[in-house]
Each structure stands twice: as structure tokens, then as C-alpha cells.
Amino acid sequence: MTEAESSAVDGTAPVKDAAPARNRPPSWWLLLGRDRAAAVGAVILTVVVLVALFGRLFIGDRARRQDLDASLRPPSLGDGVYGLLGTDVLGRSVLARLIDAAATTLSVAVPAVLCSLLIGSALGLWAGYHGGRRESVVMRVADVILSFPSLLIAVVVLYVFSPSALNIVLILAVARIPVYLRTSRAEAAELRSRLFVDAARTFGTPSRHIIYRHILPIALPTLLTVATLDFCFVMLTESSLSFLGIGIQPPDVSWGLMVAQGRQYLQTAWWITVLPGLAIVLTTVSATVLAAWARIATDPAQRWRLTLPRKRRGASAAVPPEMIP
Amino acid sequence: MTTTSAPAPSATEPALDVEGLCVDLNTASGTLRAVDGVSFSVRRGRTLALLGESGCGKSMTALSVVGLLDPAAEVTGGAVRVRGKDTLRMSAAERRKLAGPVLSIVFQDALTALNPVQPVGRQIGEPFRIHRGLSRRQAEEKAVELMTRVGIPEPRQRAKSYPHQFSGGMRQRLLIAMAVALDPDVLIADEPTTALDVTVQAQIMRLLRDLQDERDMAVVLITHDLAVVAQRADDVVVMYAGTVVENGPVHDVFSSPRHPYTRGLLDSVPEDAERGRPLPAVPGSPPELSAVPPGCVFQARCPLVRERCVRERPSLRSTGDGRSAACHFSEELDRA
């Protein structure tokens, strides 16, 4: 054991007056500014959300207006704003369609991810904290859901019922619940044996408060990271469903549907497929980077990493200040 | 010439001689000095205790001596001499030759110090295969011998067991067996009994002493436990905030400490304290390495502190009869 580690265990943490910055947590903006990747991610996500919310107000019907003369034009600067990213086989502006699709995509993916995150985490934390029979029942349900191929259920359900956006959200949400269930159960089962949870029990704190105050805040960053990765998965599943013709129905359009529709022109008109694909990747990566940042920024023991001048950060990975003997 | 072929040290010259060792720690807030000019030496058959609280640099000193420092730490000065050569100026390959036959270490946590997926017999035989080129079978034979020596019942069967199948005390015995396998000149024991129950601790300490007598080893005992030092060591080096504040024969140092920190530690032991009377505790806690004051390292907690202590760091100076202390006013302690 190195001295650094041993002091972390035995406790010779800073005791003198710490710098004022460490007495009060620094502002979120400052922490975000210190991590360039997370800042870029935040900007991209903000743009995507704004576009999804307000984009349709500006593009009018350009996402649907066909112009067969302008079919399969490559991206160029000469054709005005809507020609910037080229056109698809029916001569529709790819930019306008991307903007239109942003709203559809997010309106499917965000509620689906949120639903499965909320339901899965709540059930998982509850099951993991209490253990015993409650845990077994919940986990068996999760196993059952996982054992069906989710795409197959989606196909059956959407075939039987109408393929509306609401149904797609519900199907995707149910199919992804087990992921959060398992993650949160594992976290809660580990955390319930921690001493500070025991301490809370000695005050007579009710279980739901312990889960909410002690377990959730620690499990949340992990769950959010899972959720951002899942965001990508949900978008791709939605595109598979759209590709099969039971997802988003034309003339509505989503990024996944655009990728699916443009697939056959990949060799002649790459922009129809690649650009929406890029939109999916950029959004997911931004969300993931931001989640990684949030994980550090919400942890008082890790937060210092973000307050360092950028230059030194690389070298400092080994020993955080509170571990210095 | 290889280092291991040099003659083993005679009884008079030290088996391990550390001089002015400095270790820097690269951290988030810059480079900090974790060990600052630590010197000590120990002869064969003698036990030297490095005594100090967590973070005082005692473990880091030990790790520098055996060359197992964390990558974030770096030895920036001083010398560690064994068999007349400075290990700090050796190549990694030369150093590896010393590990086992000359210098070896016993760690505190025996569970993590043993490989969980290898039978213990093979692990204990490992030093023989590396340094003596024995075959696997011969090495395991040696391992069984060693296990018998350190008091593991049914060693031949137990050699096939895995570390988690042993109790804490037995695991510590295994670790000791491994450390003494090649008859080292110097055995460094880093808190060897801290994790053990009192009655088992006594057994392990007895085993260490017997092995030391039998093999004429020098032992460097790293500990925070004053009573273990009192019972087990010949000489003591008291460390505080990376520096040596006092050293000398244990009996003398403990009966009349010449540094206020040593005095404070001895007074804090509740052994003879009367119930209901407050213990004479040392106020405050040790300084952060990043905030070690320029003057005396102990000034913030010292009852004798005055202006000079803030201005000037006391050097470790001899106070006679083989002892030294780093205090401007150690004479006052003697009188008190």
C-alpha cells in the first residue's frame, strides 16, 4: 500500500483551512467550462434540443415538398440554405428533413428512455435495497422481458396495434426496462450494506427515504450513463422499426428512417444516409460526454479534478489532493 | 560483477544504510515532498522500528528501499546502501537480483499480497525458481519446508490450497515464509500485524523474532503501534510529516523522549491513564504535505513552540548516547 492510499484510509486528509474554493462547491458553469469536451457536448445537445423544439417553425413544408427536378443533388453552397446538405431522391431538402426528423426522433427517444429509466430504476433500487423475495420477483420479470427478442415483440405488437408514436415509445420503454433494473438493483444491493446506510437506519429513517437520500444520488450517475448509451440504442431500434415499415410512418420522418430510406442510394448519394447517421452519433456522443462530466461534477470527492488548470490534469490522475499524506 | 555475489555484511557494518532519502510526490496541486532527508541504518540481528502515524512517510520510505514506489512518487535524493552498493543507482535488473536474497518485505494486507488464483505452495516456491533456478517440483518441496517452519499445520496438503482458504493469521505466516525464503539480510515488515487479532498478533510477532534469531536478519519494523515498538524493537526512528524527529535505542527514547512529538505520543497511550481524567492528547492533526511549514514541522501542535521554531527548521542533532532529536529545545523536555 502506498502512503497515499494509506492516508486515504487512515485519514490524514486536509485539516488546515482549505482554499475558499473548496469550502463552497464551485458553480456548475465554471466546472463545465473547465472540461472542454463536456462544454462542446452541452452546446451540441442544446442546439439539437432547440432545433427539435423550434425548427419546424422555420422550415415550413420544405421537409415534405417534392421537387423531382432537384433529385439527388449533392451538398453545395450554390442552392441556397436548403440545398446546403443536398437533396434526397424525391428532391426534398436533406437539411429541412434533418430538422423535421430531430423533433420526431427526440419525441420518441426521450420519452422512451425516460420511461424505462424511471420505472426500471425505481423498481431496481427498491428490489435491490430490500432483497429477498421482492428482489427475486422483480429480477425474474426482468429476465422474462430480456429473454424475448425485443425487436420481435415490437414487430408483433406494432403489427397488431397501429404503429403510432405512442405505441413505439411504450414498446421501446418496456423493452429497455431490464437494463436499468439490473444496474440499479446491483448498485442498491451493494450500497445497502454500506455503513452510512446502517447509520441512517439507526435514526429510524424509513426505507424509501434511505433509497431516495443515500442510494439514488450515488446510483444516479451510473444510471444516467447507461441512459445516454441507451438513447443511441433506442434511436437505432426506432430506425429498424421504421425500416421494417412499422415504425415512424412517412410522410413523418426520423433520423433512423432517413438512414433506412437512404441506404439504397449509399453508393451514389452518401449524404442521404451519412448526415442523419452523423446526427445520431453526435447527439449520443455529446450526451455520453456530458454524462461522464456530470458523474464527476456531482461527486464531492471527485469534483476537484475539474477545478484544476487544464495543463496539469493529465499528470495529476494518480493522487487527488485529499489523499496527499 | 553482480551485486548478490558481494560478501554479506559483517556484524559491525550495517546491513541496510539509508542516508538522506528524499521522495517527491507528483500530485494535483504540484510536487510535494513526502519523505524529507530520512536516514537510518540497521545491523544484522537488530530490529529497527520506523514509528509514525499515517501519512508520516514511513511506508513510502520502506517502499523506496525495496523499489516498489507508486509511479506518482519519485526518489529525488539520498542513498540506500546494501552490501556496500547504492540500490538507488542500480539498474532495474540489478535491483531485481536483490529482491529476495538481500532485501524482502512483508506487507500488512496478506490477502491482497497473495495471488488469489494460484495455490500457495507454488507462490511460496516462486523465489526459488526465480533466483535459484529450481524446478517446479523442487521449489514446491522447499515451499513445504518453509510452511512447516512458519507453523502451518499439514503443510503438504495445505500447499495446494488457495489464499482465501487460510485464516488471516495463517496468510500472514505464508507471506512471512515467502519473504524469508531466500534468507535475506534485511526483512522489512510493513505493519505486519495491524489487521490481526491480539492473540494472533502475539504469535506472529514471536514467529518473526524466532526467524530473525535463526537467520540473523536485520528487521525494519514499520508500525504506528508504540507498544509493539516497545516490545519488539532495539532502535526506533520516530517520523513526523516526512521527516525524522527523533531516533535512538527504544528503551532510552521511550523512557525520556527528547522530542515533544514523541513525548505527546507516549502520553496519549491510555495504558496507565486514570479513568475520568482527560488524556494528555496532542492537539490538532498532522499537517498536510502541501502545508508543511517552513520552520519546525511540529510547530502547530507543540507545547514548547516559540518564535525560533517558526523561523528555523531544527536539524536532527545528536544528543549523546547514540540518540538524536530534531528540536531546538529538547533539553527542556529532559528536565520536565
Next chain:
Amino acid sequence: MPESRTTTATPGPRADGPDAHPPLLEVRGVTKSFGSGRRRLTALDGVDIQLGRGQTLGLVGESGCGKSTLARVLLGLERPDAGTVRYDGVDPFALRGKDLLNWRRRVQMVFQDPFASLNARMSAADLIGEPWRTHRDVVPDAKAREKRIRELLSLVGLRESDAHRYPNEFSGGQRQRIGIARALALDPDLIVCDEPVSALDLSVQAQVLNVLSELQSRLGVAYVFISHDLSVVRYISDRVTVMYLGKVIEHGETEDVFDRPQHPYTAALMSAAPVLDTSRATDDQEIQLKGEIPSPFDIPSGCRFRTRCWRAEDRCATEAPPAVVREREGAGDAHTALCHFPLEARSAWA
């Protein structure tokens, strides 16, 4: 020399004191085991303890002796399989709802590990005030809470400005003070201290012990003080209970147990603990026990200590040892031990 006699009573304090009202804490015959069948671990086996207001009971034993399970039973975190726990004559395991919540206020705990027992995401003020989020009526308004947190901080020797700092900014000793302040937030009658200083450095350990004794004299709180460090127990306790493999094997006033141990295990424990006196050549006088503590899954028959005892005879394997009671001349608990061949005062060691 006190007289010795053999009775059928179990060791532990006498229940039939002259004063009629029940003691603060009275534990009788508490048994607790985990698992079932062959993997049945007996953690507690008929444990009796008793404690009055404002007093300290030291609980000594090595790993696996059941002291931590006992602590969890005292706090109501584990329900005993058999036996009774009474606080002022009331059984907490029979309480429900509001009564249970009110009882919880009276018993609090200080944990061994000041790192794991504090949620790293909460500030010192949040940590200390955490019990009030469940017990809302203790300090109802926000202003009063802030004031009370400041009081508690200064009571345990921290600064008011520390309230907004997070656990990772404190040293081990300071964290333990936060843990103590949190335990005091509900004004308990009893605090169970589970190895509260064993993770701390020596110079800091003395500070925390001083805080604990000062709080006791100021607030009259009682402690059950669990430790493996005999010198600490001797300093802090009025009475000492020694446990081995889930059973109380010796109990008495601190000076009786330490100066005149009756049970060979207690004597060995004291002899094995290193002492500061460099002139005492230990090896010759030290009682070295054979082997290690047997597994609690497989407790030896008869006397559970016989496998390591140097005084053991055939009888120890077949018969459970009787309680040996040595009466005190003055006030206080009788000195009892469970042994067939108890040590005479000042015979086997010292």
C-alpha cells in the same frame, strides 16, 4: 482476597439490585444465528448485559466473538432469535410506528470507520442534521436547526465554519467527531460505540476519547464501548464484558477484570497485548495461545475456549463450564467467569 463460589447463574450483572426501577439497558439470554443447517453461524449465544444511565460498559473480544452483532441487536437492526432486550423495561422489538421511532432517538451509534459511515455527498451540516429529517419534531424550524448544528459542532470540538465542508475535506479524527455529533443530534440516552477509535492515529485517538468522556460527564449519556484495544477499554469503561465466540465468558468491574482475571482467555488476551514498558521481557511471561479462534460455524463442545486453553482437561470438552462468581467487597457488579478451572487471583500471570 474475595471468596469464590460456583453457582448455576450465568455471568453478567445481577438483576436483583436493591433499586427497584429497571436499568437503562438490560439484555437477557440473547441468541442470534445466521444461515441454516450445516452453514449455521452462531453469532450470539445467550448473552446477558446490563447498563445503568451515564455509565460505560466495555465490550472486549476478538474477531468473530459476536460484539458487532450484539451492537446491531442493541440498535434494533437485527432481531434476536431468543432472549430479551429491554430499555427502561421496554422491549423495542415489540414497538411499532411512532413508539418505535421515539425509541430510536434514545439509542444511537458511532461507527468504527469514519470514512464509510459518512455519506461523502453530504456536507457536515447535512450529515449532523440528517436524523432530524426523520424526527422532524426534535428541532422544528430551520433557524433552530442551524443553531443546534453549531452547538453540536462546538460540543465535539469542530469549528462552526466546518458545517459546509464535505467529509473528504476532514481528517479521520474530525470525521469521527462528525459521527459523534450526528449520534448526539437526537439526544440519546445510550450510544453504542463500535471500535470508535481503532481507525484513528494514536495522537488523534486520545482527542476522540477525551471528547467521549467529556460528553458523558456533561450530558450523562451511557456508552456501550466495543473495542479490541484493552488499554482503551480500561481507560473508558466502568465495567468490562469479555466475549468469546458469541458468549460472555467474563464480566466485572474494570479493575477486577483487568487486575484479577478469572478466565484463562481474558488473561491470555491481556498478556498478548503489547505494553509500553520496555523493561518487561514479554516472551517469558507471555501466555501464548495455541492456534486461532475456531470458526463460528463449528463451535467446540463443552467449553468453547478449550481448543486453545492451556488449562483444559477432559471435562472441558464434555461439560459446559459453570459460572464462577467472585463477590466484591465494595459496591458494583460481581466478578463472574465461565470456567471449570478459573485462575486464582494473581496466580497464573503477572
